[in-house]
Amino acid sequence: MEEQQATLRTVDDRPVLRFERRLAHSPEKVWKAVTDPAEMVHWFPATVETEQVVGAAMRFTFEGGDDLTHGRILEFDPPKVYAFRWNQDVLRFEVLPDGPGCRLVFTHTLGGGWAGRLTAGRTAAGWDVCLVALLARLDGEPSEQPSEQPSGWADRIGAYVEVFGLAEGETRESGDSHLVRFARDLMWKPVEEVWDVLVERDDPRPGAEPPAWLTNPYVPAGPVTEAGAPRVLEYDWLHDGEPAGRVRWEFAHDPAQGTRVVLTQTVPARLADLRATALAAWQAHLEVLFAAVQGEPRRRPEGRVEELRKLYEHRLG
Structure with a gap:
């Protein structure tokens, strides 16, 4: 064949x-x-x-x-x-x-x-x-x-997700800010099980630090502003040590489609030049996160964020 x-x-x-x-x-x-x-x-x-x-x-x-x-x-x-x-x-x-x-x-x-x-x-x-x-x-x-x-299920799916353009984020205008947005399929695991993996069974509370799995080093994280286990987590992200916008994770489960996540980050107009980095960092992070949820943890490939940042910079002009 x-x-x-x-x-x-x-x-x-x-x-x-x-x-x-x-x-x-x-x-x-x-x-x-x-x-x-x-x-x-x-x-x-x-x-x-x-x-x-x-x-x-x-x-x-x-x-x-x-x-x-x-x-x-x-x-x-x-x-x-x-x-x-x-x-x-x-x-x-x-x-x-x-x-x-x-x-x-x-x-x-x-x-x-x-x-x-x-x-x-x-x-x-x-x-x-x-x-x-x-x-x-x-x-x-x-x-x-x-x-x-x-065996290697996460890699097989990840390859198709990338080829089909389903791994990519987008930006939208949102008032006087930009909205960076990703939507990713997380397979059939119950949303409660996905939540437990990502928060490591320690539900965050407003004012606390967000779980490490829901942050990345390119978008400095501030305190949690909203926590609704097992479906919503929101926190401030910081620029020069001050709140600049919000990062929000929303998990949903559909009996016909399985579990999915929508990730958004608000970026003020004055920091619009950070959008490419945010898009690249979150895409790379979601690739690793997906594998972890499927029980196939791995490290982010070296240079992956920089590779994606160049692509997003070109797209954003």
Whole structure:
């Protein structure tokens, strides 16, 4: 199988992941592997129950049987096209004859608006693992249902997050200040568990120092101004020893999308030249923070902030 990296594009205002694989197997064999529930169990992340007709209801059960979701078949044209809705998402498999084998074109349209788009990195990494299991099944090699979190998971996701531009921050005008903003997916961990990791189980209080995981050395931290465990933490940041603005962390959990964080920093107009440094420092910090939340702690690569600062300076003009 020739493996290509997934791409992310926008179609009709919705994010769409696209995967393409060239397979040394007949279209009929690949069709059976991607449509027959008895075959899908070897590579698809959930057990599928359905009738193979357009309009049929679908039932997806994850390992252990505790998680149950639903969908509906949208297209069923053997041995060419199979598409179905899965909760808010749409999955579509197209099998195209190609010489002695075929090409499999798989697209995943992500629902959930901007929050759904944030999950594109982890979704792409997950499907890469599933497609490797699919190839093993087609080749007659032993395969197991893909693990929820294989080795190097944080790095795999992080690579896609960067390629898709999901790691980048933005700046907005906010009155007489600028607002530096990041939004990042934190996977499926409960928000309470994420909070415990980042505050190290010692809930901060107003007036106290903010937890180290929620600060970075390029944005000197002042005292906590608001603390609402496990969802909100805000504190002053300092310039020349005096409060210059606020840093605010907001954590949210959606049963359909998982846990995410929105990080903002207000920067007064007189300090606008600090925006590139703030953007670079927080992006690098969020990369390390994401890995820590996934149980894969690491240090920030040397020179990473400077590398990003140059990119943001160019963008900001």
